[in-house]
Amino acid sequence: DAGVIQSPRHEVTEMGQEVTLRCKPISGHDYLFWYRQTMMRGLELLIYFNNNVPIDDSGMPEDRFSAKMPNASFSTLKIQPSEPRDSAVYFCASRRGQTAEAFFGQGTRLTVV
Amino acid sequence: KQEVTQIPAALSVPEGENLVLNCSFTDSAIYNLQWFRQDPGKGLTSLLLIQSSQREQTSGRLNASLDKSSGRSTLYIAASQPGDSATYLCAVNSGAGSYQLTFGKGTKLSVIP
Numbered sequence: 001d002a003g004v005i006q007s008p009r010h011e012v013t014e015m016g017q018e019v020t021l022r023c024k025p026i027s028g029h030d031y032l033f034w035y036r037q038t039m040m041r042g043l044e045l046l047i048y049f050n051n052n053v054p055i056d057d058s059g060m061p062e063d064r065f066s067a068k069m070p071n072a073s074f075s076t077l078k079i080q081p082s083e084p085r086d087s088a089v090y091f092c093a094s095r096r097g098q099t100a101e102a103f104f105g106q107g108t109r110l111t112v113v
Numbered sequence: 114k115q116e117v118t119q120i121p122a123a124l125s126v127p128e129g130e131n132l133v134l135n136c137s138f139t140d141s142a143i144y145n146l147q148w149f150r151q152d153p154g155k156g157l158t159s160l161l162l163i164q165s166s167q168r169e170q171t172s173g174r175l176n177a178s179l180d181k182s183s184g185r186s187t188l189y190i191a192a193s194q195p196g197d198s199a200t201y202l203c204a205v206n207s208g209a210g211s212y213q214l215t216f217g218k219g220t221k222l223s224v225i226p
Contacts, residue, residue, distance in 0.1 A: 033214065042218040043202070056213060091156065098212045099144045099164065102204075104157040 004105035006092050012111045018080040021108045024073055025094030033093040033102070034067055034077050043091070049075065082112045115140045115207045119217035126193055127225050134188040134201050134220045142208035146186050148177050149202045151219070157202065161188070193224045 005024040013019050025032050034046040047057040052069045060067070064083070069075040079086055089109050095102040116139045126132050136146070145164045149157040161177040163170045163186070169178040176189040186203060200221045204214040 031212065035216075043204075043216040045213050045215070048213055050212075056211070093157075093214075099206060101159050101162045102147060102214060103159060104149075106156040109154075 004092055004094050004103055006090075006105035006108050008108060009106060010109045010111075012113065013082055015083055015112055016081045017112075018078065019082045019086075019110060019112075021077040021090050021092075021110070023075045023077070023092030023105060025075070025092070026096075026103055027073065029094035029096045029103075030072070031095040031097070031102075032069060032075050033095075034075070035091040035093065037089045037091060037107070046077070046090075079110075082110075084112045086110060087112050115143075115205055115215045117203060117205055117215050117217040119201075119203060119220050121220060122218065123221040123223070125223040125225060128193060128195060130193050130224075131189070131191050132193055132222070134190070134203075134222070136186040136188070136203035136217055138184045138186075138205045138215075140207065141181050141184050143181060144206040144208055144212065146177075146179055146206070147204045147214065148175075148186075148188050149204065151200045151202060153199075160201075190222075193222075195224045195226050198222055198224050 007022045033048040035043050037043045046059045047067045049069045067077045089107045091107045093102045093104045118137045147162045148160040151157050161170045163179045174191040179186045200219040202219040204216045
């Protein structure tokens with residue numbers, strides 16, 4: 001398996017623009033997580049899905065952030081409008097079952113100028 | 114709310130030394146704990162998963178222990194090598210019906226040749 005695949009790897013955008021981050025989980029995994037990593041706050045859970053259904057989105061910082069999982073093999077995290085404080089590395093992870101090992105993608109480094 | 118702490122934040126050791134990384138968590142009602150490694154600018158690589166019913170797990174030179182009742186885990190690295198230099202993160206799969214991973218901020222390890 002190719003692992004969790006995220007795209008793009010790097011994104012530079014201007015403040016106010018819409019940004020869409022993409023994730024393809026490992027085939028057969030029914031949990032998908034979106035995390036944000038910054039130097040100050042470390043890894044923070046934004047939202048997670050089980051069987052394509054959002055379970056907990058309490059970590060989504062504000063209404064500018066939205067996430068979807070239209071099918072078992074694809075998820076998006078959208079920021080609209082983007083702000084400089086959204087600059088961070090965004091990770092997607094997937095897992096098969098409630099207590100199995102989680103696997104992470106390589107991340108998307110987002111810079112909002 | 115589950116909180117995960119890793120001490121120290123950074124550690125520097127000479128090559129060949131055995132070392133221990135520490136992780137503590139506030140809520141002992143966990144399903145499992147996972148140790149990850151993160152190289153600069155890269156994603157997270159899973160090292161070991163230890164279920165709540167287990168006391169330890171081993172993989173090569175790595176050994177992870179778990180004391181759920183005291184809210185502690187350790188990652189023991191034997192005969193350290195310069196290639197072990199990275200940031201090590203522990204993550205707790207919380208209980209009470211929430212299956213999300215909560216991360217510590219990591220320990221940055223430098224192994225000096």
